[in-house]
Amino acid sequence: MSAINCRSALPRVASVLISGACVGGLLMASAAHADRSEWPQSFTMGTASQGGTYFVYGSGWANLIADELGLSGGGEVTGGPTQNLALVHSGEIAFGMTTMGPATDAMNGESPLAPGVVMDNVCAMFPMYETPFSIAALSSSGITSISEIPDGARIGFGPAGSTSDTYFPAILEELGVNFERRNGGWNDLGGQLQDGLLDVIAFAAGIPIPAVSQLEVQTDVNIIEFTEEEQQQAIDAFPVSEFSIPASTYTTLEDDARAVSMWNFAIAGCDLPEDFVYEATRITMENNDRMREIHRSAATTIPENVVHNKVIPFHPGAARWFNENGYEIDEAMIR
Structure with missing residues (x-):
């Protein structure tokens, strides 16, 4: 896998880590029984600049997932969708947010941050909003x-x-x-x-x-x-x-x-544990009321909108949740 030093590929972007609460709380039943032996103890969600929707949505999402799964997590200020693709591909962050235009470029090896590099360690998780x-x-x-x-x-x-x-x-x-x-x-x-x-x-x-x-x-x-x-x-x-x-x-x-x-989709490193991504997807898709409390654009963060991704292969953990719940993802679209 090609390494990308995407933190230096753009003019310096503040990499402020917005820390999520890592307090315990009651874990959801399926999360408690999932195989957590290979899960990370902490994670980062790549967002964009402060003052934009990505920052609010992504930081809030990271806090929600951290709280529910008993992990430490937060949102990181980045250059946005194009840089998030590169950061997730290189493994510098676990999760990110992107739009279909930059995703198409990244899948075709046409990202301006890494020309010629096919970003094949990027997998789709769930639909966000337009x-x-x-x-x-x-x-x-x-x-x-x-x-x-x-x-x-x-x-x-x-x-x-x-x-x-x-x-x-x-x-x-x-x-x-x-x-x-x-x-x-x-x-x-x-x-x-x-x-x-x-x-x-x-x-x-x-x-x-x-x-x-x-x-x-x-x-x-x-x-x-x-x-x-x-x-x-x-x-x-x-x-x-x-x-x-x-x-x-x-x-x-x-x-x-x-x-x-x-359209915007949340993305994850394809090498993240399947159960981990499954749980993060499940919590997001089954708690739209809590997502809308984070940002009202999350009104469209619902399973029905999974059809709007025709570009990025789905993480097996995310695909498992959609397929179990009647939102069929074609085998060819699963990494």
Whole structure:
């Protein structure tokens, strides 16, 4: 297996470990009877930058699994989906979160972090949610549509190597927008937008995006939607699908906002013990109410959405839970 020094492959990303509670509590019955002899004593879930949905969702998930299984676990700040694939493949972290676009690249040996390396130690666990591609600007900018983004606009696309940074610049170029590209964590970019250092932020993150919600509290914001023609043009050119941001997502929105989206899946190292991954999958799929308490985007973290992964082979432990519960995964899609 090829080793990837993916912590140095990107501009330095803070690797802050958000520690999960490792208190005991009553273990679920099947977890108590599982063969735990080869289980790790601790684990890490790769997320993304602070201020984004990945960070909130992933850190909360790690705490839930740690509590239920009596382990130590937490979420680690990373560069997002592309780096998470590399970190899981190399064994530097146990779990991660990714989107289907970067996953396709990684499975084909086309990851920008490791060109030519097929990341075959990455296995799918469970469906998370769709990542909408959405755009925000200050109301004072006068920008209300994609076509109104001025030439040379300073646009923040999130952390380098993230799904947003990988796909959103290409989508906007396809739609005829000329811009200066900026990178950073979502909280930082939100502050730069508010301070007038950026003109637009182009987000690819689960909704509601914490940084946008915070901006709404502090200033007037425009959530910029795609036209029908722009939406179709993006769908034709990229691995995205039609999406509508519900008006209830942000106080700024009066109506649903047209957008495009990409599915997210949790991933695991293929060499992790089968029972360990089975239990982590079971806890997630059987406790959607607790997942929604972590982040409301987890409303779609349900077994029925397992069909949206056609790219990453499933971990045998995850596949076992789905197959036992009537959500058939084809043998060819199991590692």
